[in-house]
Amino acid sequence: MADIAAVSGVLSSIKIATDIAKLIRESYSSLEEADQKFKLAELVDSLADAKLQVAEIKEEIIEKGSIIRQLKQELEDANDFEEKLSNLVFESPFYVNNDTEELFCSRCIEGDKKAIHLTKTGSLEMRKRVWACPECKNTFSDIRVK
Numbered sequence: 001m002a003d004i005a006a007v008s009g010v011l012s013s014i015k016i017a018t019d020i021a022k023l024i025r026e027s028y029s030s031l032e033e034a035d036q037k038f039k040l041a042e043l044v045d046s047l048a049d050a051k052l053q054v055a056e057i058k059e060e061i062i063e064k065g066s067i068i069r070q071l072k073q074e075l076e077d078a079n080d081f082e083e084k085l086s087n088l089v090f091e092s093p094f095y096v097n098n099d100t101e102e103l104f105c106s107r108c109i110e111g112d113k114k115a116i117h118l119t120k121t122g123s124l125e126m127r128k129r130v131w132a133c134p135e136c137k138n139t140f141s142d143i144r145v146k
């Protein structure tokens with residue numbers, strides 16, 4: 001997981017690489033060839049570690065960006081839902097917007113937090129109009145709505 005510890009790890013790898021490079025530069029003529037090769041191998045290892053750590057951090061940043069976008073969308077949807085809900089009144093068996101007389105599915109509002117309009121069907125049930133939810137397929141009928 002990319003966090004402050006991962007960033008600290010990268011900075012540590014880069015510092016080690018930098019220190020090794022300085023050591024090689026400052027003492028190039030005094031180091032034996034075997035020492036030079038060893039120090040160069042350490043330098044390459046440290047740079048490879050830093051590269052891997054940066055790649056992991058990049059993936060984490062991309063993933064976190066995706067989660068943030070998803071959460072923003074969910075928050076926006078929740079705010080939209082709350083705004084819609086504030087105009088609705090539960091009049092069993094459904095929710096009604098008394099300004100527009102639109103009907104909403106009580107199952108979808110209470111279960112899924114979605115304000116889904118009921119659609120009028122051609123069916124009657126005990127002389128009452130049947131209304132259907134296009135989302136959950138529940139049907140409702142009430143004497144008050146024709």
Ligand SMILES: [Zn+2]
Binds near residue numbers: 105106134138
């Ligand atoms: Zn529904």
